[in-house]
Structures are given as structure tokens and as C-alpha cells.
Amino acid sequence: MRVGFGVLGPVTAWDDAGDAIELKGPRHRAVLARLIVARRRVVPVTRLVEDLWEDPPPGAVAALRTFVAALRRALEPERPPRAPARLLVTEGPGYALRAGPDTVDAWRFEQAVAAAATLAPADALVRLAEAQEWWRGPAYAEFAEEHWARAERSRLAELRLRAVERQAEARLALGRAAEAVPDLDAHVAAHPWREDAWRLLALALYRTGRQGDALAVLRRARELLAEHLGVDPGPPLRRLEADILHHAGHLDTPPGPAEAAARVWARAAAVYDSTVASGARARLESTVGLLRGLAVTGGGGLEAAREHRMAAVTAAEELGDAELTARVIGAYDVPAIWTRSDDPQQAASIVAAARRTLAALPPGVHEAARARLLATIALESRGDRTDHGARAAREAEEIARRLDDPALLAFALNGVFMQAFHRAGLAPRRDKIGAELIALSARHGLTTFEALGHLIRLQARSALADFPAADVHAAAADRLAERHELPLLGVFTRWYRALRLDATGRAPVGEVEAAYRAAAARLDGAGMPGLEHGLLPLALLCLRLRHGLPPPAVDRAAWGPYEPWTRPLLLLAGGRETEAARALREAPDPPRDLLFEATWCLIARAAVAVGDRETRERARAELAPAAAELAGAGSGLLTLGPVSRHLAPSARPGSRRTGRPAR
Numbered sequence: 001m002r003v004g005f006g007v008l009g010p011v012t013a014w015d016d017a018g019d020a021i022e023l024k025g026p027r028h029r030a031v032l033a034r035l036i037v038a039r040r041r042v043v044p045v046t047r048l049v050e051d052l053w054e055d056p057p058p059g060a061v062a063a064l065r066t067f068v069a070a071l072r073r074a075l076e077p078e079r080p081p082r083a084p085a086r087l088l089v090t091e092g093p094g095y096a097l098r099a100g101p102d103t104v105d106a107w108r109f110e111q112a113v114a115a116a117a118t119l120a121p122a123d124a125l126v127r128l129a130e131a132q133e134w135w136r137g138p139a140y141a142e143f144a145e146e147h148w149a150r151a152e153r154s155r156l157a158e159l160r161l162r163a164v165e166r167q168a169e170a171r172l173a174l175g176r177a178a179e180a181v182p183d184l185d186a187h188v189a190a191h192p193w194r195e196d197a198w199r200l201l202a203l204a205l206y207r208t209g210r211q212g213d214a215l216a217v218l219r220r221a222r223e224l225l226a227e228h229l230g231v232d233p234g235p236p237l238r239r240l241e242a243d244i245l246h247h248a249g250h251l252d253t254p255p256g257p258a259e260a261a262a263r264v265w266a267r268a269a270a271v272y273d274s275t276v277a278s279g280a281r282a283r284l285e286s287t288v289g290l291l292r293g294l295a296v297t298g299g300g301g302l303e304a305a306r307e308h309r310m311a312a313v314t315a316a317e318e319l320g321d322a323e324l325t326a327r328v329i330g331a332y333d334v335p336a337i338w339t340r341s342d343d344p345q346q347a348a349s350i351v352a353a354a355r356r357t358l359a360a361l362p363p364g365v366h367e368a369a370r371a372r373l374l375a376t377i378a379l380e381s382r383g384d385r386t387d388h389g390a391r392a393a394r395e396a397e398e399i400a401r402r403l404d405d406p407a408l409l410a411f412a413l414n415g416v417f418m419q420a421f422h423r424a425g426l427a428p429r430r431d432k433i434g435a436e437l438i439a440l441s442a443r444h445g446l447t448t449f450e451a452l453g454h455l456i457r458l459q460a461r462s463a464l465a466d467f468p469a470a471d472v473h474a475a476a477a478d479r480l481a482e483r484h485e486l487p488l489l490g491v492f493t494r495w496y497r498a499l500r501l502d503a504t505g506r507a508p509v510g511e512v513e514a515a516y517r518a519a520a521a522r523l524d525g526a527g528m529p530g531l532e533h534g535l536l537p538l539a540l541l542c543l544r545l546r547h548g549l550p551p552p553a554v555d556r557a558a559w560g561p562y563e564p565w566t567r568p569l570l571l572l573a574g575g576r577e578t579e580a581a582r583a584l585r586e587a588p589d590p591p592r593d594l595l596f597e598a599t600w601c602l603i604a605r606a607a608v609a610v611g612d613r614e615t616r617e618r619a620r621a622e623l624a625p626a627a628a629e630l631a632g633a634g635s636g637l638l639t640l641g642p643v644s645r646h647l648a649p650s651a652r653p654g655s656r657r658t659g660r661p662a663r
Helices: 026-037 045-052 060-075 105-116 121-132 147-173 177-190 195-207 211-229 235-245 257-275 282-295 300-318 322-330 344-360 367-380 388-403 406-418 427-444 447-463 467-484 488-503 509-523 535-546 556-573 577-586 596-610 613-626
Strands: 004-006 012-014 088-091 094-097
Touching: 004 105, 026 045, 026 060, 026 094, 026 147, 045 060, 045 094, 060 088, 105 121, 105 147, 121 147, 121 467, 147 177, 147 195, 177 195, 195 211, 195 235, 211 235, 282 300, 282 322, 300 322, 300 344, 322 344, 322 367, 344 367, 367 388, 367 406, 388 406, 406 427, 406 447, 427 447, 447 467, 447 488, 467 488, 488 509, 488 535, 509 535, 535 556, 535 596, 556 577, 556 596, 577 596, 596 613
Parallel strands: none
Antiparallel strands: 004 012, 088 094
């Protein structure tokens, strides 16, 4: 078993599945923490006794040995009796923890910050953002008053502050000064004696055109330093103030790719507008190309792309040119990860237009166009209970492989993924689709489909409780988001990290709820109502059910499309068993999508609680193929825990009365 250790917050340990290891009492954690502080060096027994007790009792050494023995059992549970320990070892006069350099979060954080200093700004920004998420609170939180932890706590706190400043430096180097301002503003408020933080904030404000605010920041820094420390600002702050007053040229962001791109765009757009006739058919195809790029920018861009896409398709059909219509429909190959449509009515219209166009194309020609139409049907038929979408996906994939067209194959594989939910337990199948998408896209520069592949594998590995692998794909998606300006990826990776915190038991319920709420805030304005509606209440309900807590108090409408399968449990929680049984009977079968297993588990819980044997057995039959998975985790968003726990023939005693089935 590979053990991980966490000291960036309360001291803890995790097994290789990411589950928290029981470390018994505070003295046991103190021994572990003291050995981690020693960084693989031997700590003599006498020193450990002095560090653990201010006034050591007569049996202190024996007690210490008991603590060490208990820690060894917890950290190496499969070690045979009398076999030597490999992790917490006895050496010479004391003990040492032979933890690997990548198994302690503080050591990994230190490595990440050091590595970021050697990376290009975009890569450094991704690395530092990922490293900052490892913090769960102050380092060695419960040992803040211990003298042996003070130096290490101070060192890590300083490193964390420096990481914030390096993130700001990376943003400034990338010409993203406006993004740096909020974090720096909070940073200087919490740590007003850091002159470099004041310098970066003033520079960021100046580069966003806020010269007056930049000078005000420098004045505030001078006043604080003089009033509380009795010192003047150092040379860097004084030079910056003078340079701002004189509009020194070196303060401006050097003319870079962003400004050059803006100039090219403006000139090219003007030439296009003046040379291509307003009624030219080429404008429709060019418009779809713009919409494809607009859709991945997030927020209003995605909503606007959806709106204008349908208008472009309608305009193409009105021209009566089937080949043009096929190109207009098929050119919108925007990757899709979520299995519930953001606009079902429009999706149905797109499918209908694609079918009409397929019928109008001359037989035996335009194979690539046909495949794109079929892939579009597969994508837009997500959630359809018929087999039409699955057949379209298979045919699109066959054509793409026959034509050996990488971009077409990537689009077709997205359709295959969207149709890979016809039963429970298909996470391994989707994992293979994601792996092929990543390999294919990386070879041929298909950035958005490479990102899609990482999200698919993030979901699949989460379903299989392989969070170390899912972490790799989350980090890869974040890197692609930074390099290629794909902000919507961050919505999914933020939700994933809340799920991981939930599923691995590394934090109390309150902290996990806060993580889910923070992730939900990223959905506000993201332009994905099919994902957003009802998701946060569902995530909180799943979390609370597993911990035997009452469901979240929200309006009935807030449950969105998940209301039919949550309502029986909500009624049970209110003691209304008869109504709950009726609501359960009336609930339709869940759609075959990323939350298929989770919604069936909700049904199974309610069926056990009200004694509905028939529904319980149907749920067991639907869920059985996913017995080895985590319910709901295949979404990358939430979980109800292992599916196997929901396959039990009965709930724990009392679940029928309370409506809170066993975890």
C-alpha cells in the first residue's frame, strides 16, 4: 500500500485509494507530524519524548513505543507479524519516517514552487494553481503551538505567500494584469508587510489603466510601513512610484501576441467585410467557424454560439443547397462532455435538419460530410431513449476510420462517447474512448478534442475510484485551458476537485459542502443550463445521505430535472412515508446518462426505506453491472459512494422509519 501524508492543514494520511487512514489520538498524530518535520532523518527517542510531553511521565518511553506500534499497524496493515517496518523504521537511537519525496503534500508543494520558477509563465501559472489547491488549512494546523513545528510552519507559510506572488508575476508576464488584481488586493490586505506584493499590485493596476489607483496603493504601503514599522519603502517601491509618475515605457506590457492578434483580426475582418459580398454563401461557412471558436470561450460566448448556430442552419436550408447545409451543420464540431442538452428543443431541430440533409445528399458521395452529419445526430441525440443516436455514432465512426481523417474521427468519437450510456457500468468503455481521443488529438493538434479526452478519462477514472489517475487528467485539462484559453474546462476540473474531496473523505462535511458551492459558483454565467440546473442540490443531497444528515433545504423547483428521483427521499426525511411510496411508484426510469447510476441508487434507497421490493429489485438489476464503481462519480461531479453498498437486499435497522438508508 502506498501511503500519502498531508500536513498542509490538519495532519492526516491516505491510502493508495485516497481514503483517510485512522491515526487514533492526538499523540499518534503528533509522533507522525514530528517525524515528517524531520524529513526522513532519525529523531532520537529522548527528543521525541521531550517534544511530546512538557513534563514527561515515568512511562513516557513505553507510551511512545505504543504510539509507534499503532502507527505502523495503520500505515502498513498488510505487514506480516515480526516483519521489519519499511515506512516508520527504527534506526539507531530513534525512529524515522521513510516517506517518498512525492508522498508528503508539503514536500510536493515545495517542489512545485521551485519548478514553477523554471517554467514559462503559462506553465508556471498552471503548476502553481494546482499546488495551491493542496492546502486544506494552516500547515500542521493542530500543532501550531508546538515549538518543534514552528520553524517548518513559518517556512511553509512563507513559501505559500511567495507562490501567490509568483502566480501574479506569471499573469503579468502573460498580459493578464486585470486577473492578477483581485488576488493581490486580498494578499496585501492579509499580509501588509510584504513590499513585493504591494509592488505587484501597483504594477497590475497601472497596466490595467488605473494609474491613480496604482499610486494610491503605493501611498498606502508607505503609510503602513511608516506607522507600524517605522521604515520607508524599499528601493523597488520607490522606483516604481517614480516610474508610474513619469509613465516609464518599461512598465507597459511588451507588445506581444495578444496585441498582434488584435491588429490582425481587425484588418482581416475589415478586408473580408469589404470583399466578400454580403449575400455570399461563403459567409455562412465562415460564420460557423467563428461560432465554433466562440462556443469554447465560455459564458455568453457559448449561449450566443447556440443561438446563431440555428440561424445559420436555417439560412443554409433556405438556400436549397444540401452540400452547403451539410458543411454548415457539420462544421460545428464543438466537443461535448455533458449528457443532458442545454437546449433540447434546438437539439431536436438540429437533428431534424441533419436528417433532412442526409436524405438530400446524392448517394455514394460526400462521405466526410455524411459522417459529420451522423456525428452531429449522435451528439444532439444525447439522452434519447431510442437507438437512432447510437446507430449514427457507429456509422460516423466507421466512415471516419475508413477515410483515415483524424479530425473527423475525433468528432465521431465524441458521438460514440455520448451514446456510451445504454447501461450501467460502462466507465471502462468510456475510458478507452477518452484514451484514443487524447492520443489521436495530441498527434494531430486537435486541442479541444484532446481536452475532451482528458475530461472523459477524468470521469471514467473517478467512477473506478482511481483518483490518482483522475488527478493527472484534471491537471492536463487545466494546462490545456491555460495555454489555449479554454475557460470552460475549469468548470469541470473545479467540480472534480470537490468530488475528490468528498469521495476520499479528506475533509469534514462542511468543508466539502463549501467546495461544492464554490464549484457551483463557476457555473453562474457559464452558459450550460443542462449541467447547472439542479446540480448543486443533488451533490449536497448525495453527500448528506452518505453521512446520515438531513437533505439540503431548497425549493422543489431547485431540484430541476432530478426532482422525480429525489422527491421520495425528501418526503421520507419529512416523515411522509405514504406520499414517498406513491412518489416512488410515479417516478420514471432515469435517463441513461452520466448520472444513471446515481439516480438509480436514489431509487434503491427509497425503495428499501418504503419496503417496495419490486422497485428495489429493478434497481438492483440496473445497477449490478456497475457494482465495482462509485455511484455518480462517473460524472466527475458528485457521488453516492460505492454502488455495491446499494445492492444490499435491505437497509440498516431504522432506515424505513427515518428515510435515511445506510451509507
